Amino acid sequence: MFLPFIFNTITWEQRKLGECFNERTERSSIGELISVTMNSGVIKASDLDRKDNSSKDKSNYKKVEIGDIAYNSMRMWQGSSGESTFRGILSPAYTVLIPNKDISSTFFSYYFKLERMLEIFKVNSQGLTSDTWNLKYPTIAKIVVSVPTLKEQIQIGNFFKQLDDTIALHQKELAKYQQIKAACLEKMFVE
Known part of the structure; x- marks a missing residue:
């Protein structure tokens, strides 16, 4: 495959x-509960195969x-x-980050997963141990990155989104x- x-x-x-990006600070208790994962990014919490441990009082939850x-x-x-x-x-x-008008969230969602970006986030996280490291908006806002034009951001983001969709x-x-194979094996080797 070529770029x-x-x-x-x-x-x-x-x-x-x-x-x-600006930080979204709006609060709301109304809306579908969402979650952020390492592999799937932002997903509906109901799509996770785990128990809902969220607070019953969601009045302080952030709007997305x-x-x-x-x-x-x-x-x-x-x-x-x-x-x-x-x-x-x-x-x-x-x-929660709100993109400015000349920013593609799709592009940055991939950019933020680059190993070099993860290392920058690690270095800038604050806390005594890795279990307590934290990267809040005031700190992430100071990180300097290389930003292409909006047109380039859209092209790059769309390319990687298409790759993800194909995968x-x-x-x-x-x-x-794999299910068909398993079913055939079950039927083929009947005792």
């Missing part, structure tokens, strides 16, 4: 993340809108972040064929 684009990253603008980037403040350095494709509410322990499709097909 359908080649960009001169030298021309990308150096900007602080605080110039790219479509296109926001949400991240686990204690696990950003491990890649626990993603772009939200739906509205919902999230535990106040998380941070997901093939994983579903693989699971289907």
Whole structure:
């Protein structure tokens, strides 16, 4: 597979993340509960195969809108972040970023998963041990990154989104064929 684009990253603008994103501080108790995972990004909490341990009182929960980037403040350095494709509410322990007009959340959702970015997030996280490291908005806002034009961000983000969609499709097909194989083996070797 080849990249359908080649960009001169030298021309990308150096900007602080605080110039790219604002923090969403709006609170709401109304909305679907969402979660942020390392592998799947932002998902509906109801899609997780685990018990709901969220607080009964959700009045302090953070509002999340479509296109926001949400991240686990204690696990950003491990890649626990993603772009939200739906509205919902999230535990106040998380941070929600609102993209500025010249920013593609899709692009940054992939950018934030790069090993070098995870290392930058790790170095900038604060706390005594890795169990308590935290990366809140005032700190992440100071991190300087290379930012392409919005057009380039959209092209790059769409390319990786298409790759993810293709991978997901093939994983579903693989699971289907594995089920067919298992069923055939069961029927073939009847005692």
